[in-house]
Amino acid sequence: MEFKQLVxxxxxxxxxxxxxxxxxxxxxQSSVTAHIKALEDEFGVPLxxxxxxxxxxTEAGRKLQRYTNRILALTSEAQxxxxxxxxxTGTLVIGAIESLCTYRLPPVLSAFKRQCPKxxxxxxxxxxxxxxxxxxxxxxxxxxxxxxxxxxxxLFMIESLRExxxxxxxxxxxxxxxxxxxxxEDLYQESLLLTxxxxxxxxxxxxxxxxxxxxxxHIFEFASVEAIKQCVMAGLGVAVLPEMTVKKEISxxxxxxxxxxxxxxxxHSQLVWPKDKWVSPALSVFLELTQQYLKEE
Numbered sequence: 001m002e003f004k005q006l007v008x009x010x011x012x013x014x015x016x017x018x019x020x021x022x023x024x025x026x027x028x029q030s031s032v033t034a035h036i037k038a039l040e041d042e043f044g045v046p047l048x049x050x051x052x053x054x055x056x057x058t059e060a061g062r063k064l065q066r067y068t069n070r071i072l073a074l075t076s077e078a079q080x081x082x083x084x085x086x087x088x089t090g091t092l093v094i095g096a097i098e099s100l101c102t103y104r105l106p107p108v109l110s111a112f113k114r115q116c117p118k119x120x121x122x123x124x125x126x127x128x129x130x131x132x133x134x135x136x137x138x139x140x141x142x143x144x145x146x147x148x149x150x151x152x153x154x155l156f157m158i159e160s161l162r163e164x165x166x167x168x169x170x171x172x173x174x175x176x177x178x179x180x181x182x183x184x185e186d187l188y189q190e191s192l193l194l195t196x197x198x199x200x201x202x203x204x205x206x207x208x209x210x211x212x213x214x215x216x217x218h219i220f221e222f223a224s225v226e227a228i229k230q231c232v233m234a235g236l237g238v239a240v241l242p243e244m245t246v247k248k249e250i251s252x253x254x255x256x257x258x259x260x261x262x263x264x265x266x267x268h269s270q271l272v273w274p275k276d277k278w279v280s281p282a283l284s285v286f287l288e289l290t291q292q293y294l295k296e297e
Contacts, residue, residue, distance in 0.1 A: 001042055003075070006068050008035040009047065013065045016048075016055045039064070073139030077278045088282035093122045095132040095144035097199075099225050100269060101125060103244040105145060108293045112286055119282045128198035136274055142283050143273035145290065147242075148200035151272050159271040159287075162296040165243045166201045166265040168258045169250070171235040182258040184212050191218045191237030193228045200267045205240045208262045229255065240265065269294065 012021040012032060022029040040047050047061035057065065080090055096105060101123065112121065124141060126132035129149040135141045137155065151158050168187075170177050176186060195202045209216055220237065222228045225245050232239045233254050249255035271290050273283070 001039065005035040005039050006071060008032055009039055009064065010068045010072060012036060012048075013057055013061065013068070016057070018055070069138050076139075077280075080280055081278050087118055088116045088280070088285060089118045090280065090282060091120045091122060092116075092280075092282045092286060093124055093141050094286065095124045095126050095135055095141040097126055097129065097132070097146060099242050099245050100145050100147065102225075103242075104269065104294055105290075108286075108290050111289050111293065115289070116282055116285055128196055129200060130198045133272070136272065139274075142277070142280075143271065143286065145294075146200075146270050146272055148203075148267040149270055149272060151270070153275075155275055156272050157275050159291060159295075161269040161271055161291070161294045164201075164267050164269055166204070166240055166267070167243050167246065168238060168240055168260045169232055169246055169255050170238045170258055171232055172253060172256045173235055174238070174256075176238065176258055177256045180259060181261050183260075184208055184214055184262045187216070187238060188214055189217065191220060192216050193220050193222065193231050193237045193239040195225070195228070195240075196221055196223060201240060201242060201265055204265045204267065208265070211263075242267075 008021065008025060008027070008031075011025055012018060015021050015024070018029055018032045018036075021027075022032045025032070036047060043060065043064070045060040046058050047064060049056050049058055109121065109123075112119075124132075124135065126135065126144075129146045132141065132144045132146060133149060133151055133156075136144055145161075147164060149158075168182065176182050176190070179186070194205070197203070197206070206216070218237075220231070222231075225241060228239050228241060229246065229249060231237065233249070238258070246255050246257075250257055271287065271294075273279075273287070277283075279287070
């Protein structure tokens with residue numbers, strides 16, 4: 001088994017297309033086929049099933065994909081560790097959900113750029129905490145900033161940063177904005193503008209309804225907090241959003257917080273990175289700055 005064969009297999013397992021794999025690796029397609037066949041001969045099992053024109057991984061192929069991802073990630077770490085310089089260099093890839101990236105991370109990133117000017121910083125936004133954790137496990141991210149992520153302490157280092165409050169908001173012209181108190185029962189027939197179900201504060205909001213024996217009937221799901229805010233201002237419904245994301249609009253009067261009588265919806269922001277990952281000088285600086293700027297005393 002050769003290193004280049006694993007590189008070819010990893011790309012082929014992602015693309016499920018030998019022609020695209022050859023193009024991306026700048027190989028002849030016959031080389032891709034030869035690399036895969038060599039691995040199949042060595043393991044004594046097929047790694048791909050060819051169903052007509054469709055290519056799919058076999059069970060053995062899926063197992064090898066998991067190990068290959070780990071092997072290549074560790075190889076990359078070893079290369080960076082050996083090539084480490086006094087001044088941090090290289091590339092740092094950080095994941096975060098939209099609200100934290102927009103409203104919490106800018107001062108951290110600014111300080112990081114001043115301290116590590118030679119590091120190429122890449123931000124990888126995720127639709128949900130689960131999506132970002134999957135990227136961490138696959139070695140595609142160095143670290144992530146999340147909210148109440150269901151991260152296993154066996155796999156990840158988890159540093160709690162701060163409590164983040166959420167609020168129920170609507171347009172100032174919405175009928176509920178005129179009420180002295182708003183309960184979960186008041187929202188039963190309302191159009192609710194919510195993030196996706198994997199979102200931490202969405203899960204907390206759903207739990208409030210479940211505890212009252214209620215089911216939300218009219219839900220519009222969005223992947224973007226900014227899209228939800230625009231829909232709230234247009235009067236399309238009621239939303240549940242982190243307080244930090246609507247502070248400006250509340251102060252300007254374009255969005256109004258409702259006097260909520262249900263359980264308070266709070267989550268905690270967290271700094272997460274793989275437990276067995278080598279912490280490069282660049283990552284060490286990022287972890288330190290994130291805690292310095294975002295951790296509550």
